[in-house]
Amino acid sequence: MIRPPRPPKVLGLQASATVSSPETGFHHVGQAGLELLTSDILGNKASVTMASSDVKPKSISRAKKWSEEIENLYRFQQAGYRDETEYKQVKQVSVVDRWPETGYVKKLQRRDNTFYYYNKQRECDDKEVHKVKIYAY
Numbered sequence: 001m002i003r004p005p006r007p008p009k010v011l012g013l014q015a016s017a018t019v020s021s022p023e024t025g026f027h028h029v030g031q032a033g034l035e036l037l038t039s040d041i042l043g044n045k046a047s048v049t050m051a052s053s054d055v056k057p058k059s060i061s062r063a064k065k066w067s068e069e070i071e072n073l074y075r076f077q078q079a080g081y082r083d084e085t086e087y088k089q090v091k092q093v094s095v096v097d098r099w100p101e102t103g104y105v106k107k108l109q110r111r112d113n114t115f116y117y118y119n120k121q122r123e124c125d126d127k128e129v130h131k132v133k134i135y136a137y
Helices: 068-078 084-091 126-131
Strands: 016-021 026-031 035-037 047-049 059-062 105-109 115-117 133-136
Touching: 068 084, 068 105, 068 126, 068 133
Parallel strands: none
Antiparallel strands: 016 026, 035 047, 059 133, 105 115
16 A cells, blocks of 8 residues: 655744655645754755745735736736735845836746746736735735
8 A cells, every 4th residue: 555655844833835845746835934854755854944924914905996006016916926025025136127117017036936027018907906915014
């Protein structure tokens, strides 16, 4: 009988982190801030340490009408981030690539390290505006 691999030992309780093993196909979402010990899966003493996110939003609301700020939030959220604050924190960058003519976000790196490229013009249609989340810190 084949048994599934045991999950790694997890220490601590903070933000999420992901550990995968291509050899076993096991995928584990654990806690970050402390080490994830993965020796049971990988057969060695591999470990992953993730920095926890310091900035957490206090409240969330939905956009009611389009603006330049909503356009940029739309682009960050398409790429998988709450907003520019989270993007800079996760990707450890100080500057976001923007179109000089409009100031809109030009390019973002997703969490899976692929890139989204955006146009100079507005991309957030009126029918999409209500989907944009506005975070207050």
